[in-house]
Amino acid sequence: MLNSENPTPEPALSENLANRIPSPQADLSGQLVFLGTGTSVGVPVIGCDCPTCTSDNPRNQRTRCSLVFGLPDGNLLVDTTPDLRTQLLRERIGIIHATLFTHEHADHVFGLDDLRIFPHYLGHSMPIYCEDHVEARIRKSFDYAFTDEAKAYAGGVPQVAFHRIGLEPFSALGQQIVPLRLWHGKFRVLGFRFGNVAYCTDTNRIPDESRRLLEGLDVLILDALRPRPHATHFSLDEAVAVAQSLKPKRTLFTHMSHEIEHAWANENLPSGMELAYDGLRLEWSP
Ligand SMILES: [Zn+2]
Numbered sequence: 001m002l003n004s005e006n007p008t009p010e011p012a013l014s015e016n017l018a019n020r021i022p023s024p025q026a027d028l029s030g031q032l033v034f035l036g037t038g039t040s041v042g043v044p045v046i047g048c049d050c051p052t053c054t055s056d057n058p059r060n061q062r063t064r065c066s067l068v069f070g071l072p073d074g075n076l077l078v079d080t081t082p083d084l085r086t087q088l089l090r091e092r093i094g095i096i097h098a099t100l101f102t103h104e105h106a107d108h109v110f111g112l113d114d115l116r117i118f119p120h121y122l123g124h125s126m127p128i129y130c131e132d133h134v135e136a137r138i139r140k141s142f143d144y145a146f147t148d149e150a151k152a153y154a155g156g157v158p159q160v161a162f163h164r165i166g167l168e169p170f171s172a173l174g175q176q177i178v179p180l181r182l183w184h185g186k187f188r189v190l191g192f193r194f195g196n197v198a199y200c201t202d203t204n205r206i207p208d209e210s211r212r213l214l215e216g217l218d219v220l221i222l223d224a225l226r227p228r229p230h231a232t233h234f235s236l237d238e239a240v241a242v243a244q245s246l247k248p249k250r251t252l253f254t255h256m257s258h259e260i261e262h263a264w265a266n267e268n269l270p271s272g273m274e275l276a277y278d279g280l281r282l283e284w285s286p
């Protein structure tokens with residue numbers, strides 16, 4: 001059985017990459033990069049000819065929802081979307097040092113196989129920070145990486161080391177991270193606070209104990225699916241109301257569907273609130 005806690009990268013590939021240090025693309029310290037800002041089906045939607053999906057504005061092209069934080073000791077990826085490889089190539093991010101999960105839905109997990117390359121650069125398996133039910137989903141969905149069958153792939157499976165998290169603050173890559181419970185319909189999701197920046201995607205309810213952890217923010221990144229209400233996501237109006245009550249200096253909305261046309265919606269937001277877009281970078285001090 002492959003030991004997921006201490007795997008050895010496949011030798012031939014490691015030798016090929018031995019001189020390939022991805023440092024020129026690697027230093028993101030003090031930056032936050034939006035890899036994707038779209039809802040689960042992405043924007044454009046396959047087969048849709050609505051104004052957003054046929055728009056020439058690149059800000060109406062949204063891959064699945066994810067971020068990279070440049071932390072003091074490396075690059076932290078939040079969620080592994082089905083678009084992960086494309087996102088990292090587009091942003092010229094050559095290395096990820098650890099991965100954190102908000103929850104276990106397919107649009108946040110199903111690019112995990114694209115993490116395979118990084119143990120060859122890191123010299124060890126990819127640290128994964130997630131809740132127990134997210135680990136269970138990953139072990140089930142990527143079972144080939146965790147069974148005797150893994151040997152047959154000669155190292156061509158994701159090599160990961162799980163770090164269980166809950167609601168206690170923890171440290172990763174030299175940064176204290178504060179998890180907070182969010183509700184996403186009936187699903188449990190974690191939001192995260194990194195210093196004065198918080199990331200709260202896939203939610204339509206923030207309980208009071210979590211709201212207390214979202215006071216005094218410089219930047220709030222918040223789910224805003226579409227203008228109409230939805231059973232598991234904040235609508236744009238609901239998200240605006242949450243931002244108005246939490247009073248961060250700046251709010252950026254994410255996880256948007258094609259019902260939100262970038263230019264029109266952005267112009268009509270209250271001051272201090274904007275739509276995020278794929279490729280947006282923020283300066284950020286841990
Ligand atoms: Zn989602």
Ligand SMILES: [Zn+2]
Nearest residue numbers: 048050053258
């Ligand atoms: Zn559309």
Ligand SMILES: [Zn+2]
Nearest residue numbers: 103105184202
């Ligand atoms: Zn979700």
